[in-house]
Amino acid sequence: MERTRHASWTAAPIEALLQLLLPSRGERLDGARHGPWVRSLPGGRKLSEVEYERGLRHGRATRWYLDGRKRYVGHYLRGNKTGEWFYFRRNGKLDGARTGQYENGLRFAALKGFNDWNA
Numbered sequence: 001m002e003r004t005r006h007a008s009w010t011a012a013p014i015e016a017l018l019q020l021l022l023p024s025r026g027e028r029l030d031g032a033r034h035g036p037w038v039r040s041l042p043g044g045r046k047l048s049e050v051e052y053e054r055g056l057r058h059g060r061a062t063r064w065y066l067d068g069r070k071r072y073v074g075h076y077l078r079g080n081k082t083g084e085w086f087y088f089r090r091n092g093k094l095d096g097a098r099t100g101q102y103e104n105g106l107r108f109a110a111l112k113g114f115n116d117w118n119a
Contacts, residue, residue: 011066018047029054065090080105
């Protein structure tokens with residue numbers, strides 16, 4: 001995969017703008033989002049992918065930086081973050097301040113071992 005490098009001071013506003021301007025696409029069930037919803041660049045590269053169940057985030061969620069590196073990956077349960085969430089810095093290293101075990105949308109524990117190997 002070819003990666004385009006952007007300085008973080010230019011990439012962050014561009015990514016935020018693209019999240020607002022590019023529509024996410026997926027299926028609906030009784031008018032509500034249901035199943036995987038994907039937001040992609042015009043060339044097809046994914047910016048985000050989130051699973052929904054009857055309008056609530058429910059299942060795997062992944063978001064990428066413009067260069068194709070993962071920004072975060074985790075799971076939702078009825079709209080709230082749950083289980084292990086992994087956040088990555090723009091340089092690809094794990095972000096230990098945000099990575100951790102989540103319950104009801106709140107981080108309640110760091111993941112031991114993961115913050116050390118990639119610091």
